[in-house]
Amino acid sequence: MVSTVQNTDIEQKDAEHAVVVAMTFKAVFGSDDGDDVYGAGVAFTLLQALQTVNERLLLENPSEMLLFDIILITTDRQQQQQSDRIMSSTRHHGLQIHRFCFSCEDDFTDSLLQNKVHLFLSTDKNETVQAASRGVLSALVDHQTTLCSSQQLKVVFCGDSIVQPDADINAASRQAAEVFSAQLGEMRRRFGALDSPLSIVVMTSSGGRDSCCSALRTLRTRGLSVDEAHCLAGAPRGIILSVLRPHFQLSDGLSGLQD
Structure with a gap:
């Protein structure tokens, strides 16, 4: 079963015109160290770079609709039970994640199709292969991504x-x-x-x-x-x-x- 929740803390993008990018929880957030909020994952600077593009687009044209629409996907049942913690971690780090998608491992590709995802990013090669087999453009992110700029x-x-x-x-x-x-x-x-x-x-x-x-x-x-x-x-x-x-x-x- 797939459940998608909007992030009410931020303004939603027009999904019909936006570029929908889905990231896995493991890519965005680091390991659980017991704190109230999750730490930064390997795709943290990537997400910030996507936000930078959005900010610059809106600076050029406040009515711009061609923007990145970010979805966070998690298939871990324990993490799904801590959805409030995920959302508070997003708020704490100032991440512009527009939707949270909760699904099981067997149907996570269905969640990509249901949300009309244009690009899927994961640290797990098996997940990217599964997504690609369903016709979703996919790419791997790893520790090298942490060295990238958040401004471009x-x-x-x-x-x-x-x-x-x-x-x-x-x-x-x-x-x-x-x-x-x-x-x-x-x-x-x-x-x-x-x-x-x-x-x-x-x-x-x-x-x-x-x-x-x-x-x-x-x-x-x-x-x-x-x-x-x-x-x-x-x-x-x-x-x-x-x-x-x-x-x-x-x-x-x-x-x-x-x-």
């Missing part, structure tokens, strides 16, 4: 999967990636070339310059222009990723990249 959201697209799509990926997942790309591109166009709170990067690990150019052209057809492009031509990704420090990495329909 940085997203890396895997150009290899864009140039050579995996035949095993279902059409719904690929379409979800294209929809999210278009939404992100429209958001990015709200800001100028400098001092943008949203940065888009494309990276190709294999192939040469032509492969990178092909990925760029494909993204542009979706309405997404990028701030940086990196053609690694077989070189390891680890070093450049440690410099870029993206909040998450996306490939067409897949649940993140492997270093």
Whole structure:
């Protein structure tokens, strides 16, 4: 059974126009140390970066409706029994979480579909794979995310999967990636070339310059222009990723990249 509760502490976003991002409880909050509120998890700065984008969008246009709509999902029964503590922790940390979704492990993907989630973020690879199999664009977050900026959201697209799509990926997942790309591109166009709170990067690990150019052209057809492009031509990704420090990495329909 899926139960969704609105956070009455903050103004709700227009779900028909917003970009709905769902995060797991384990990604947002840290381990339970017995305090009255939960500590920060690995996706804490990511959530703050999403809030920064929203704040800047509203600063540019107070009537803006293309905003990130954040949902917190938990499948842990014990945590669900402490829903008041979850909400008070959200309030304590100043997190703009718009809805809280409580479900069991067996039907958490149903909660993503019911809430029309555009992007699902988790620390659990199995969860991202399950979500992707239902056609929900998904990505992994880990301890590297804690090193990212809270003032600028940085997203890396895997150009290899864009140039050579995996035949095993279902059409719904690929379409979800294209929809999210278009939404992100429209958001990015709200800001100028400098001092943008949203940065888009494309990276190709294999192939040469032509492969990178092909990925760029494909993204542009979706309405997404990028701030940086990196053609690694077989070189390891680890070093450049440690410099870029993206909040998450996306490939067409897949649940993140492997270093």
